[in-house]
Amino acid sequence: MRLSRYFLPTLKETPAEAQIVSHRLMLRAGLMRQHAAGIYTWLPLGFAVLKRIEQIVREEQNRAGAQELLMSTIQSADLWRESGRYDDYGKEMLRIRDRHERDLLYGPTNEEVITDVFRGCVRSYKDLPLNLYHIQWKFRDEVRPRFGVMRGREFLMKDAYSFDLDLDSARHSYNQMFVAYLRTFARLGLKAIPLRAETGPIGGDLSHEFIVLADTGESEVECHGALLEKAVPEGVDYDGDLQPVVDAWTGLYAAADEMRDAAAADALGDTLVRARGIEVGHIFHLGKKYSEAMGATVTGPDGEPVTVTMGCYGIGVSRLVGAIIEASHDEHGIIWPASVAPFHVGLINLKTGDAATDAACATLYERLGPDRVLYDDRDERAGAKFADMDLIGLPWQVIVGPKGLAKGVVELKDRASGAREEVSTESALARLVG
Amino acid sequence: MRLSRYFLPTLKETPAEAQIVSHRLMLRAGLMRQHAAGIYTWLPLGFAVLKRIEQIVREEQNRAGAQELLMSTIQSADLWRESGRYDDYGKEMLRIRDRHERDLLYGPTNEEVITDVFRGCVRSYKDLPLNLYHIQWKFRDEVRPRFGVMRGREFLMKDAYSFDLDLDSARHSYNQMFVAYLRTFARLGLKAIPLRAETGPIGGDLSHEFIVLADTGESEVECHGALLEKAVPEGVDYDGDLQPVVDAWTGLYAAADEMRDAAAADALGDTLVRARGIEVGHIFHLGKKYSEAMGATVTGPDGEPVTVTMGCYGIGVSRLVGAIIEASHDEHGIIWPASVAPFHVGLINLKTGDAATDAACATLYERLGPDRVLYDDRDERAGAKFADMDLIGLPWQVIVGPKGLAKGVVELKDRASGAREEVSTESALARLVG
Known part of the structure; x- marks a missing residue:
């Protein structure tokens, strides 16, 4: 592309409203412009990066056996009433009423819709396991949107949902996503570590956040130093046993915020690393929370109905543009990893x-x-x-x-x-x- | 892909609500499911077709010199107040109020937003001509959504917007899109013809609809038979003079609805063809309607401000999935043109x-x-x-x-x-x- 013809409106001045380096650089380098609070127009250079990230996420999801579909941005409120979340979700949900006075909303996440698709389409245990994902714009009406695409209101997210007959199978689906995430972030040129996260009322150990290390990160993390040097698996057989890989990554202490364990950290002595990080992904075992509330069952091997076990797996695709810049820049500007660079x-x-x-x-x-x-x-x-x-x-x-x-x-x-x-x-x- | 693992929920029964063949076949062949009135979930097979169509549209837009960016789905109402369309647009606009009681809307089209991007970024005539497009979901709150993706509420559209210093240059931008559209529809395996369309208060001859011929089409068209046999240009130099190509296509009589000319039709005798068709694209010279209302000016060669001349160019990407099926099916099902087939x-x-x-x-x-x-x-x-x-x-x-x-x-x-x-x-x- 010839720059004389390319639409690349860079800025000489640093915009006053931008508080963090990725926000400043995305505006200055002509990647995007703000349209309204927390809502952005992606200019050609930023759009090209977004597409490259999206494609790497897609390839690794497909490789792990997830199948891509596309759910709408606008959702029916009725499904959220079924799950019980319509009233619970609060003011971050953008609620809409159409010309016929029906309640709609702009999807902040898709558990209800995908569970509805599943129960409408799948009848037999023979069709499991199933992992369905999409890469779609979401909206969360943040009270104070800021930090550019890091905490926007309209944002692009990859969200996958797994459906399994039992917990063992669900754990394998979870492990597939765990490994796919390791590979995805490595291909994006990022050093990412999984941290155990809160599981809430469901319990168990199947909830991990993936944190990209960046000096300018939003939160403080601490972990075993060896985690930073661990090689990401290649040539993975996603049908094989992935537990050893997951164990190798989760067996080393790593925590942020409320999951910190002072004794475990102290025991590490000099091998403990404290760093700052940015959350870019979250995987989560849902159990039967949605399948029970919404009646997502299949006929089991013995002919009896079985309520399916679910998991959900998110990656903040637009947020990653900011996270990569936070992790990779200097005083002169952005330093794109080759895999996501808009031009080589x-x-x-x-x-x-x-x-x-x-x-x-x-x-x-x-x-x-x-x-x-x-x-x-x-x-x-x-x-x-x-x-x-x-x-x-x-x-x-x-x-x-x-x-x-x-x-x-x-x-x-x-x-x-x-x-x-x-x-x-x-x-x-x-x-x-x- | 092994079908035993693929999420392809076909239907044996024809759904009662589907009135036209593309809607029936899209449901039966497991391309999509309805989420709410006029809102669909694209299942993997349908999603794959949608992506292939999108990619062909993209390649031909890029080839013609248009540059891809991405505007948000949610727009600020203030810009529509500037253009005067906020009150005029009527009930098809999905109006939204956020938690801070600010008026937003789900974009049904993007003239206001792109004009705002332009005036915020472009200063000089040296940066013209400029043609910017995106492929993004739109929402129109149809009073009676029907015919599946042919008249949905949430739909995927490619919309391009050109900015020129004067009418001659604007005509060249228009011609670029005219030729790109001929090539796009041909690559999609479609027989498409351009029809002169109403220009409204702006006048002139720069408005064409592109109609795909299909026996089951929504509207009746009549045209010179030679139009159906015309070869679509290859190896186009988009910087060169495209007027002869455009003239060759527009010099033959073709019309629908209110643009019919009984005398011109009669004069053709046996060479007149009557057929049915589906609108899949529309290109339109906007003149200074938005640039004047919103103050989109550049500094001209003589240092004086010039209000830019605009054009807009749409393709219904999700609608094309239905249009292709209407044009290419038999009693057994869909017949995908090779270029858009989900698998070969x-x-x-x-x-x-x-x-x-x-x-x-x-x-x-x-x-x-x-x-x-x-x-x-x-x-x-x-x-x-x-x-x-x-x-x-x-x-x-x-x-x-x-x-x-x-x-x-x-x-x-x-x-x-x-x-x-x-x-x-x-x-x-x-x-x-x-």
């Missing part, structure tokens, strides 16, 4: 209008691939081009000017390390196209 | 449990590619498998049974023509993997 390379023309430089850039642009390159062909000062390219944080920069070309070289810059080297055009291509 | 091949195992048949199917499944094949490995009667596979309408079926295998053949069936032939496994693979 930023190509900087130091002298737009100079025939030789334009020609060299045009060749690089074509050979690197216009979809993978953002080519700064604007008639701007070099300093402004450098600052903008650092701000938007593409993994690689190729800097092309008349002086270098006279020597037969271009400059290759690694955004993360800041390392620059002069290389021939061909060797830049070899490095970047691979 | 349906693999039917005639004797699940028979070792040789299972092994042959497993090999075909792997070599055809599990993402491209729906493998009916269920323990069901052959007749039920045939009926289900015809119902869901994948382009090809490969039918594998012990008798054929003993002769060294499988059966290859073309869903559209119904033609069947016995071929060797290798030649089936050669045909289907290509």
